[in-house]
Amino acid sequence: MPFSSNSMGFDSFGFGSAIRSLWGLEPQAIFLNHGSYGAAPKRVLQAQSAWRERLEAQPVRFMGEELPQALRRAAAELAHFVGAEPENLVFVENATSGVNAVLRSLSFQPGDEIAFANQGYGAVQQTIRWVCGRTGSLPVEAQIPFPIAGPEQVIAAFEAILSPQTRLAILDHITSPTALIYPLPELISLCRERGIPVLVDGAHAPGILPLKLENLGADWYTGNAHKWLFAPKGCAFLWVAPHQQAQTHPTVISHGYGQGFTAEFDWVGTRDPSAWLAISAALQFIQELGVERIRQHNHTLMKQARQLLLDRLQEIPPVPEDMLGFMATLPLPPVWQQWMPEQLLSIRARQLHDYLWHTHHIEVPIIPFGGQLWVRISAQLYNYLAEYEQLALALERLPDGFAV
Structure with missing residues (x-):
């Protein structure tokens, strides 16, 4: 209504x-803590419940016939909101899942470096350490001060650690512990000048900042919809630039493997997709309020x-x-x-x-x-x-x- x-x-x-x-x-x-897990409005949760009831009314028909189209429609709505092409955006459970999908898809060799910041999210830092431990690559941490005088200190901190061995830079859009909005366009340009691919952890950005993902210049961008977009818990997205999609896979490999980017992520086995499908109700809630x-x-x-x-x-x-x-x-x-x-x-x-x-x-x-x-x-x-x-x-x- x-x-x-x-x-x-x-x-x-x-x-x-x-x-x-x-x-x-x-x-x-x-x-005073919407930032940690969000809080979905009642009407969005009601929409999620309606999707669950529809699923349980005829699970086989829903999973096989209804879900593929419904999921792509929901992805298209979210893609429009964040300035993305629908074929470049897939759903994941949370931004940590998106980061894991990227990091565990890429190949690193001993001596390769993964650049990230000391103000990064703890789970992301742990994932970096896990990958480095398995591959012999090296985690290199930019020391960004806090308190901080301005965005130029963020740029200088990354300039100090990027090297010919840097194979990936993980950049926050808005940091979790310090709530800082990083100068993302400048940071991405800095990495681009050095030929370094960029993964953006945008966990908090959707809803807070207007996004135009296709024009940002990143290789990967993951963000949560359950925080500032009012979606139910378990609703997030991963955007992948077309030139990186062939090597980017979900953390769970399933029947969609080899059938294309969206096919791989849209189906990784039986799970409850209602949080993703309820994004339509969440976006409507936002649009009606303005x-x-x-x-x-x-x-x-x-x-x-x-x-x-x-x-x-x-x-x-x-x-x-x-x-x-x-x-x-x-x-x-x-x-x-x-x-x-x-x-x-x-x-x-x-x-x-x-x-x-x-x-x-x-x-x-x-x-x-x-x-x-x-x-x-x-x-x-x-x-x-x-x-x-x-x-x-x-x-x-x-x-x-x-x-x-």
Whole structure:
């Protein structure tokens, strides 16, 4: 059912608490962590359930006759949204799966180098280490500072590590721990000048940034739809440039092997495709609310919330505002910044996270990075500024037992 001012009251009340009921979030939760797993609206989950019922009504007919066309239609809709040709885009379960598909498809020799950044996602870094351990290739990590003065420091960090032995560069579009938007076009150009193929981990970018994947210049791009595109969990995509498709395979080889890029990825055995097929409902949800209206609301709220927390915690901005989207990573109060071993840092992060949730019903990630603890806030349509005020109060009033 399309949204209207009469039925949903968007024109009268705007976003924030007025539309919170469109999600199934716990009523008492102050949910400031859309960035980790997303949160699908009820109507998108209903669409997913409808696809499941259709599947179970006649599984053989659905899998054999209905699914191939339905999956390609859904892929075409998503491709249009991210500026891609449908034949170059396939579904995967998450961005980590997309990275694995690429890394495990490529051939590396002893001494080859895989370039990536210290702010990359942990699961991606683990995959790189696994591949290097099996092939004798070398992981080479760009040391990008945080706090950071500007995008030129990202470019300089990669310039310092790219070499004639670099066989692949893995670039984040938006980083997970630090929420930075990298200068991706400049980084891709840097790699292109050196003849280095590029895999982009765009886990957070779809929905936050307008994408034109066909014009980006990357070889591979993987992104999640379950975060900022409101799709159900398990909905992500892998875009592959035509010249790289013959050597790119899913991590599970099945009946589609040798039948072409989309055929290989579209069928890797029996699985539930409902999250992928529900992307149509998720994109409709976005279009009815307005893509630019959503982006403007979320980015503005993030800036307001970030400034509120910085002022209350008496901290300086760790990153320029124009390098942020819908998330921001901020330093915790000074009492938390004493150095400690990495293992203890992770334990303390979990302790603080659990305290904020169990005591204040605030869901927000506490991130150990660079020898200290950070809090990463997200801004989504159901959020409003008073929620970040509650987070500021909770951080200001930490019990003495939390002091390092």
